[in-house]
Amino acid sequence: MPSLPLALTMGEPAGIGGEIAAKAWAATRAGAVPFFFLGDPALIRGVPHAVIAAPEDAAAAFPRALPVLPLRLAAPALPGRPDAANAPAVIASIEQAVGFAKSGRAGAVVTNPIQKSVLAAAGFPHPGHTEFLGELAGTGQTPVMMLACPGLRVVPVTVHLSLRDAIARLTTAMIVEHGMLVAAALREDFGLPRPRLVLAGLNPHAGEDGTMGREDIEVVAPAVARLRAAGIDARGPLPADTLFTPRARAGYDCALGMYHDQALIPIKTIDMDGGVNVTLGLSIVRTSPDHGTALDIAGQDRADPGSLVAALRMAAEIAASRAKGTTG
Template identity: 50%
Template sequence: MSRPDASGAPAAPLAVTLGEPSGVGPDILLMLKASSDGRLPPLFVLADPSMLKARAERLGLAASIDVAIVGSPEEAGEVPARALAVLPLAERQDETPGTPNLLNGIGTIAAIDRATGFALDGQASGIVTGPIDKKALYDVGFRHPGHTEYLAELCSRRVGIDLTPVMLLTGPELSCVPVTIHIPLAEVPRQLTSELIVTTCRITAADYRRRLGVAAPRLAVSGLNPHAGEKGAIGAEDEAVIRPAVEMLRAEGIDAIGPLPADTMFHPPARARYDVAICMYHDQALIPAKTLAFDQTVNVTLGLPIIRTSPDHGTAADIAGTSKARPDSFRAALSLAWRMAEIEARSGATQR
């Protein structure tokens, strides 16, 4: 991470990638810049400047935003308030809404690679990534389930150890972590282990303390089966796998409770008793998180040596270029990444 300055503020801007250019990634950043009056966190975008200029023209925002080409992250702080700092990619990108171009995938991967490198080198305080089109990336050789797994591999190569990424969906009313992520539902019982649950919870608790400023995070661990298995009457996993994991966590001093019935974990009185819900599979976590605050929920990757946030939605190619996209989740992702960087910077300044 970047070293804090004497005041404890982050010393470097955020690195932003736009994801698939034919989706709403360019729209939401341009819309935010046009409406922000310079109130966005310090940032620079890794993109093709001509693509951004073309989308700004399409959205009728060209008169409101200047695209300022910079040669390094450090130069981002020198651009005028109304300008968007863009560090050009070598790869050209086509912004035609709703129509992915094969070459776009190459540029999208290059942007992720460079942003991650800047964050690892301390030239960026964190990265905020736009939504990707996985099919477009697969067509150019991408072989990862998604952003999260790819970022973990990039960071693992740099630090020389295998990192375990943890997906956090956090909004104003609920924060959730799925223990298993992009796998078929039928595979969940086979891949769910006490060790995986414990590892996920350790990483979650550590990053809540280090980057989210929660000194003693409270974890609520869901069951897998209806009614958390009814003590083994409806499936064995809750008692055989999940309960031992919770006991191990408590023995380590982590404030964890469970397994809890998932159908009673998410109403307001229940949510007041914990900071983050640890869920056993993807939809068990993401359905309540997105239902409660679809436009304000942020996807955060925990367990990495860098800060990474992202909006919780996809490319929305059907409304790209129409000004219909809502930039709320992207604004929240930028704000949270900067707040996490501030918390980590203050902590670093205090320890010096």
């Protein structure tokens, strides 16, 4: 059975979404799972595009042109200058893509970066993509953000919080919930029958036996024990400063960081251009590039499509893994 096309959302029209969509099509049109761009056709420049009426038309058009399912903007898209008037179209692109995936008309959703401040100014109530997707395609679990590249997978347990708030809100139950969901995703989406997890210590040297804070003893270590009791190969808390060396990375399949930068700095250092954001805990497959809207270089033909290409490929691989698990 042919693979379903992937739905690529528009993202911020004033950013690099249209540019990297065009470049990704040029880089993948031979032998790739087809994808279609859900947005304004005027954003696609430099490559041929074909306006389609439905996702089912994408496969036939893909070898010769980037399929575009049109979604018109309310205001002209000026590179580097976001306009809140276009926020409804940005939101509609996400909603429609999710709808296609939920109804079985698209194999996965790949989201181009959004400008959160612009959406917030237009009344968008969610902190970002992940929370909105949880509302549209949730499973009853809190969605979890995983960042992945060929050499590393990481998950931040707390995400868009100040460091002070992240420490205050971190709980054993939260860590366990993340660990259980990550282990399930590694089995079902990445084909790893016995996933290995490591948990970074919150404090320097994982607290140094409590001399640098007791959170690792009282919060993180009990989470490791509960995960192990559930049959998951989990280790920690381990000092974060030695957790991401090449030798250390060979010993696990995913690292859980206790706060945003602890998880994201390593992966962006290792593979800034090829990292992929994967949302776990949804009823659909969703990936995205691991970068922002890049307003500073929008319209200059300087954007690197590498992360989007990786996101498209990973979305196709996860969708195929889930399909195999359903039919196998």
